[in-house]
Amino acid sequence: MTANLGINELTVEFESSGYMVRPLDGLTFYATDGELVVLLGPSGCGKTTLISCLAALLTPESGRVVFSGQTVNELKGAELALYRQRTVGVVFQAFNLIPSLSARSNVMVPLRLAGVSRAQARVRADALLDRVGLTERAHHRPAQLSGGQQQRVAIARALVQNPPLVVADEPTAHLDHIQVEGVLKLLRELAVPGRIVVVATHDDRVTHIADRVVELVPHFVNADRAPEDSTLEAGEVLFHQGERGELIYFIESGRLEVFRIRADGTEEHLAEVGAGNYVGELGPILNLPRSASVRAIENSNLTGYTVLTFRRQFPGAVPGNLSQRSAVP
Amino acid sequence: MLAVTFGDLLFRFRQFLIAIIGVTLVLALALLLSGLVSGFSTEVSQTVGGFGATTWVLSKAAGGRITAFVAFPESESLAIADESGVHDASPVLLIPSQVAHDGTTQLTVNLAGVVPGKLGDPTVTEGHGLNGPNQVVVDDRLGVAMGSTLVLGGHDLRVVGTVRDRTLLGGTPMVYASLTSAQAIVVHGQPLITAVVSRGSPAVLPAGFTTYTPEQVSATTLTQLQSAVSSIQNTRWLMWVLAALIVGALLYVAALERQQDFAVLKALGASSLALFGSLLLEAIIVTLVASVLAEIVANALTPFLFDQPVDIQPSAYATLPIIAIVVGALASLTALRRVVSADPAAAFG
Numbered sequence: 048m049t050a051n052l053g054i055n056e057l058t059v060e061f062e063s064s065g066y067m068v069r070p071l072d073g074l075t076f077y078a079t080d081g082e083l084v085v086l087l088g089p090s091g092c093g094k095t096t097l098i099s100c101l102a103a104l105l106t107p108e109s110g111r112v113v114f115s116g117q118t119v120n121e122l123k124g125a126e127l128a129l130y131r132q133r134t135v136g137v138v139f140q141a142f143n144l145i146p147s148l149s150a151r152s153n154v155m156v157p158l159r160l161a162g163v164s165r166a167q168a169r170v171r172a173d174a175l176l177d178r179v180g181l182t183e184r185a186h187h188r189p190a191q192l193s194g195g196q197q198q199r200v201a202i203a204r205a206l207v208q209n210p211p212l213v214v215a216d217e218p219t220a221h222l223d224h225i226q227v228e229g230v231l232k233l234l235r236e237l238a239v240p241g242r243i244v245v246v247a248t249h250d251d252r253v254t255h256i257a258d259r260v261v262e263l264v265p266h267f268v269n270a271d272r273a274p275e276d277s278t279l280e281a282g283e284v285l286f287h288q289g290e291r292g293e294l295i296y297f298i299e300s301g302r303l304e305v306f307r308i309r310a311d312g313t314e315e316h317l318a319e320v321g322a323g324n325y326v327g328e329l330g331p332i333l334n335l336p337r338s339a340s341v342r343a344i345e346n347s348n349l350t351g352y353t354v355l356t357f358r359r360q361f362p363g364a365v366p367g368n369l370s371q372r373s374a375v376p
Numbered sequence: 377m378l379a380v381t382f383g384d385l386l387f388r389f390r391q392f393l394i395a396i397i398g399v400t401l402v403l404a405l406a407l408l409l410s411g412l413v414s415g416f417s418t419e420v421s422q423t424v425g426g427f428g429a430t431t432w433v434l435s436k437a438a439g440g441r442i443t444a445f446v447a448f449p450e451s452e453s454l455a456i457a458d459e460s461g462v463h464d465a466s467p468v469l470l471i472p473s474q475v476a477h478d479g480t481t482q483l484t485v486n487l488a489g490v491v492p493g494k495l496g497d498p499t500v501t502e503g504h505g506l507n508g509p510n511q512v513v514v515d516d517r518l519g520v521a522m523g524s525t526l527v528l529g530g531h532d533l534r535v536v537g538t539v540r541d542r543t544l545l546g547g548t549p550m551v552y553a554s555l556t557s558a559q560a561i562v563v564h565g566q567p568l569i570t571a572v573v574s575r576g577s578p579a580v581l582p583a584g585f586t587t588y589t590p591e592q593v594s595a596t597t598l599t600q601l602q603s604a605v606s607s608i609q610n611t612r613w614l615m616w617v618l619a620a621l622i623v624g625a626l627l628y629v630a631a632l633e634r635q636q637d638f639a640v641l642k643a644l645g646a647s648s649l650a651l652f653g654s655l656l657l658e659a660i661i662v663t664l665v666a667s668v669l670a671e672i673v674a675n676a677l678t679p680f681l682f683d684q685p686v687d688i689q690p691s692a693y694a695t696l697p698i699i700a701i702v703v704g705a706l707a708s709l710t711a712l713r714r715v716v717s718a719d720p721a722a723a724f725g
Binding site: 095102105137146147149155157160204216 | 379647
């Protein structure tokens with residue numbers, strides 16, 4: 048049986064500290080049988096959110112996750128439980144082994160939950176521990192294993208049902224370089240016909256072993272083009288909270304309001320800025336979505352700069368400080 | 377989930393051990409309190425039964441209590457003995473008293489004046505029965521040696537025999553003397569008595585008297601301790617609650633610590649029901665082990681803790697594990713919300 052994965056216009060939104068955040072906004076990509084897919088991006092860009100959707104642990108607001116013809120985000124009840132048990136194997140960033148169980152018992156857990164007999168589960172677990180090179184450590188508890196060994200146990204656990212989809216969230220985050228090498232080699236070996244392996248990471252070195260790299264964040268920092276003039280009428284919104292944008296706006300004339308939308312839909316006023324100030328610098332510089340919305344209080348004229356042109360134009364500007372008046376040329 | 381359950385029990389062995397010790401002591405105390413309540417009933421039944429009567433005739437004013445000092449003329453016993461249906465009848469004078477021993481020690485007793493050789497005269501376990509003036513037969517709980525002297529109402533009485541399990545109202549020992557001696561001590565020699573014990577029930581009674589079976593006498597006498605029994609019963613309920621709180625607190629803390637484990641297990645396909653079942657099983661194991669240990673501890677402590685009779689009924693031993701299971705099940709509810717609310721997506725941290 049061949050595996051294929053389709054992510055189509057996937058959007059996930061949730062409340063955080065009283066505000067709505069949208070870590071995934073219309074994401075689309077595809078992966079084919081036997082591929083190792085690397086999801087690349089910095090912290091907070093939605094990697095773990097996407098992995099959670101693939102593992103059917105999180106339901107998106109819109110869009111679809113389709114694996115081998117099955118729409119994952121529409122699964123319910125027994126089908127959902129079966130998908131979690133049989134179709135997807137999850138490797139967690141922090142290993143997430145059950146501390147009270149031995150390495151062998153940890154690997155056996157998914158099988159036992161699926162109703163497989165103890166004897167059969169033990170045989171399967173021992174075979175997988177042998178494959179990840181931990182036969183000698185089968186009876187040790189997680190606290191008695193190194194980080195790399197724990198991650199290999201976690202991988203063995205993810206493979207115990209021989210799932211056609213393996214997802215790994217930052218699998219090398221807590222490992223030293225020797226352990227990283229072993230774990231990546233193992234993940235690479237898992238991507239064989241009949242299976243897709245998806246690895247989320249912020250470490251772009253991992254991309255070298257990937258068949259497909261999905262960058263979750265566009266790179267605005269290196270964009271370099273001429274400034275763009277724009278005009279806003281009173282009440283018109285310059286950009287919305289949660290959007291990604293590559294321009295930093297200098298206010299030539301007029302006044303703008305910076306505000307946030309709370310989770311309950313109400314607005315929270317943050318600041319008013321007038322001519323000679325700039326807004327929207329942190330998102331493009333840090334590769335983050337806009338953390339607030341901006342709209343015109345009165346008719347305003349703006350100039351939009353990419354990060355590179357902004358730095359050239361305003362060398363003394365301090366990002367993140369709205370009250371800091373720029374070095375007006 | 378059994379592997380997870382037993383793995384967690386071993387992993388948190390010290391926590392569970394502390395809980396087991398706590399619950400064991402609480403359940404042992406509950407068992408002992410149960411024994412105390414039963415002991416009140418048992419001692420009255422044994423002492424009343426020890427008179428050998430099938431019928432007790434008391435003044436109506438006594439309300440069925442043999443320890444209520446409502447005296448009437450001894451001549452009434454002769455009238456009752458003559459009634460048809462009565463095969464044997466004997467007068468008894470029963471009154472709470474203080475006796476002095478070794479010159480200084482004051483002991484509270486229930487003095488029973490009986491006719492030697494007749495109904496009510498106790499069968500001794502050591503020494504001999506009453507066969508002369510100024511003699512007493514005492515319950516061995518009084519702790520006085522054979523041949524020693526007790527002073528009662530200014531009279532010296534020699535201990536000639538002992539009986540066992542003859543106490544009333546929370547372990548107060550019986551002291552048996554001849555009716556003549558008892559009347560001399562208590563009512564200045566007046567021919568007064570407080571009960572007539574008989575075999576067979578009189579067809580007609582003199583005015584102002586009522587007959588009781590030994591069971592009725594026991595039950596009504598026991599009502600004197602109703603307040604104490606009720607207090608002990610309430611305390612026993614508190615013990616069950618305390619046991620549930622100990623196990624509940626243990627499970628709640630364990631559930632808090634295992635929140636991430638629950639999320640991971642759910643992500644691996646475990647249901648909330650299976651996870652709750654695991655905690656329920658842990659609670660039941662803790663309380664069951666504690667209940668078995670409590671039965672051993674209660675037995676071991678009884679002779680050292682209480683002077684009064686403690687009679688832990690076989691039914692109390694049998695029901696303790698069942699109550700323990702219920703307590704464990706109730707305690708596990710404290711962790712239910714933690715299990716149900718565990719979000720499998722939280723497994724990603």
